[in-house]
Structure formats: structure tokens, C-alpha cells
Amino acid sequence: MTIATKEQERKVLEKVRKMIAELGENSYLSSAFDGAFALAEENIENDFGLSAREYIEKARSAEKTITDMKEDVKKTMTYLKAEKESHAGTIKLLNTIQERNREHASEKEVMEEALKAARLEIITLKARLYDFMVIEQPGA
Numbered sequence: 001m002t003i004a005t006k007e008q009e010r011k012v013l014e015k016v017r018k019m020i021a022e023l024g025e026n027s028y029l030s031s032a033f034d035g036a037f038a039l040a041e042e043n044i045e046n047d048f049g050l051s052a053r054e055y056i057e058k059a060r061s062a063e064k065t066i067t068d069m070k071e072d073v074k075k076t077m078t079y080l081k082a083e084k085e086s087h088a089g090t091i092k093l094l095n096t097i098q099e100r101n102r103e104h105a106s107e108k109e110v111m112e113e114a115l116k117a118a119r120l121e122i123i124t125l126k127a128r129l130y131d132f133m134v135i136e137q138p139g140a
Contacts, residue, residue: 009044013037 020033037053
């Protein structure tokens with residue numbers, strides 16, 4: 001088996017190109033070879049061995065990957081929506097608790113002021129009681 005030279009490959013490529021062109025633009029072979037001649041030229045010039053089939057398989061694989069990724073995104077979005085909805089109740093509950101805490105804090109301040117007033121009144125009443133006790137004592 002002999003290895004063809006680049007020049008031999010170029011000549012055969014040109015012959016095949018002419019044969020396909022003779023069939024016309026709308027022929028099945030013309031459609032099948034669309035882009036293949038440019039790929040063959042690149043292979044010859046760059047010592048590559050790429051095939052149109054490899055590109056087709058990569059494209060199909062990429063298309064499947066994209067389809068799978070879209071499905072994963074769709075599932076993730078559905079999951080996140082459900083999570084958001086489940087947390088909506090929790091957020092509402094936390095907001096309610098926070099509002100009650102504010103109310104209780106306000107009530108606490110009112111009660112603390114009332115307690116201060118009551119303690120002051122107790123001190124005042126103790127002082128009056130002391131005054132009465134001292135004044136009421138015989139011999140004082």
C-alpha cells in the first residue's frame with residue numbers, strides 16, 4: 001500500500017469536485033458533500049485527518065447535551081419555585097413573629113415605665129408612713 005502525496009490528493013479531490021458539480025446543485029451527492037471539500041482541503045494542507053462524520057457526531061452530541069441541560073434547568077426552576085413557595089409561609093410566619101416582638105417590646109417599655117412609677121409611689125408611701133409613725137409616737 002502506497003501513501004498518496006499531497007499533490008495526488010489535491011488532483012483526486014479536484015476530480016471528485018468536478019464529478020459532483022456535473023450532477024448539479026440540487027443532487028443528493030452535492031448536498032452530502034456540502035462542506036466536505038473544504039474539510040478535505042484543510043486536511044491536506046494541515047496534515048489533519050478530520051472527517052465530516054466526526055463533526056456531525058460532535059454536533060449531535062452537543063445538541064443532546066444542550067437538550068439535557070435545558071431539561072435540567074427546567075427541573076431546577078421547578079424545584080426552586082416549589083422551594084420559594086414553601087418558604088413563603090415561613091417568611092410570612094417570621095414577619096408575624098417580628099411584628100409581635102415589636103408589639104411586645106413596646107408593651108414592655110410601657111410596663112417598665114409603670115413599674116418605675118409604682119416603685120416611686122411605694123417609696124413615697126413608705127416615706128409618708130414613716131412620717132406618720134414618727135409623728136404619732138407618744139413622747140416624741
